Amino acid sequence: MIIDTHCHVYTGEMENAEDIIRDALDNDIHLILNGTDFKSNNEVLELAGKYENVHAALGYFYTMADEITDDDISLLDRQLENENxxxxxxxxxxYYYTKENKDSQIQLFERMLVLAEKHDLPVIVHSRKAMQDTFDVLKRHDVVGSLHCYQGSSEMAKRFIELGFYMGIGGPITHKNNKKTTKMLKEIDVSHILVETDSPYLPPQEKRGEPNTPQNILYVIRKIxxxxxMDEYDIIxxxxxxAKKLFKLNF
Incomplete structure (x- = not known):
């Protein structure tokens, strides 16, 4: 059994999403589907209720920072009560494209963390060109979770680990000249890593130019x-x- 701890396998991102989910089920791959907005959150909930290998993570992405309302937060608050x-x-x-809405991004991030605390749920965090701010915000909250597609330094990884976070390792570990991630991987214990694909994004080197799928997690495992x-089976x-420990999965 393999757990892909971060992917977006739903029709809003992949037309053949349910075929891919069934294929993953046949190969004993569990999927943590991550929603990012109203539409994807709803679809993730629907798929988690339909397939035994699908588990739901719901949230509002930084792209919604300038439009979120109190009603939107209340909606997500209710959805987080779902057993799946x-x-x-x-x-x-x-901050890759702009820092102009930095304050509203941080405000939305804080509100998501407050919901996580309320529902006693771990968080799955995206951080791009914002590592220090991400750390500073997280340390103000009583949460644990994963740093999705972690691309930071070994030193910063160790600081996140002290907060109770795991480093998500995906397709970029296989990319040529990705020395920073490889160095980080070797300087933290394997007990602090998770594997993921971010499907349909970030395919491994062997599948560059193609939509990523959960099956490609095998390339990530092989590279790690x-x-x-180490033996691939030990990594699995x-x-x-x-993943089971962090996300309280019982299977």
């Missing part, structure tokens, strides 16, 4: 095992154990 929801995500900060000089066992 195991995390608040995908949430976080992204190679870099750490350890990362699955990590």
């Amino acid at each position: 929801v195991i995390a608040v995500g995908e949430i976080g900060l992204d 095992a190679e870099e750490l000089d 066992e350890i990362t699955s154990k990590n």
